[in-house]
Amino acid sequence: MKIALLGYGRMGKEIEKIALQRGHEIVIKSTGENTYDINEADVAIDFSVPASAYNNISNCINNNVPVVSGTTGWLDRYNEIIDLCNEKNGGFIYASNFSLGVNVFFELNKQLAKMMSTLEQYNIAIEEIHHTQKLDAPSGTAITLAEGIIENTNKKAWELDGKTSEDNIPITALRTPDVPGTHTVTYNSEVDTIDIKHTAHNRQGFALGAVIAAEWLLNKTGVYTMRDVLNLG
Structure with a gap:
């Protein structure tokens, strides 16, 4: 080819x-x-x-x-x-x-969102960490994760660095040298926290x-x- x-x-x-x-x-x-x-x-x-x-x-x-x-x-x-x-x-x-693993992670994210959709006591957040050369924020991967949650819950949109509405999913974008990409989706309540996370070790x-x-x-x-x-x- x-x-x-x-x-x-x-x-x-x-x-x-x-x-x-x-x-x-x-x-x-x-x-x-x-x-x-x-x-x-x-x-x-x-x-x-x-x-x-x-x-x-x-x-x-x-x-x-x-x-x-x-x-x-x-x-x-x-x-x-x-x-x-x-x-x-x-x-x-x-x-x-x-990444093959990330695409499996996308599907896992959607399934977890479906299961959590009726549990209103949990706040949802996404964090992504990438190398300092990455030009855009948030990452496309973080946006895809947010869209997967929006499709399966009552959340309406995502927003970068903050939460101005209960209907929105906050995404935190961090830039650190030599990090290929780490993405974490967190469901947090007063009594416990559920995290799913994908960490890339290299490109x-x-x-x-x-x-x-x-x-x-x-x-x-x-x-x-x-x-x-x-x-x-």
């Missing part, structure tokens, strides 16, 4: 290692400053920056190259990409986190999941998620 890496930072380099180990070829390494012909690739993996993600993804779809994106911070234009993908009969997967899990998603998406059309890739539905 010939892969275009759109974004060749720390994650891009980690994806390259995993892809080569799995027998694939890297034909494009885009840093955002170099030009390239996306048609050289069978599939693209976008881990760029928020300002570049929309153009990267739309360029792939317009050229019939299936694309997997893990870039966060651009999702105000997500529906435009979905419409374009459907119009062009393209192939697209977006995930806030490609290899994210990279492996992205490559597996690209392998799965090859020769498919449509809009998918990691639930489809991992058959978690």
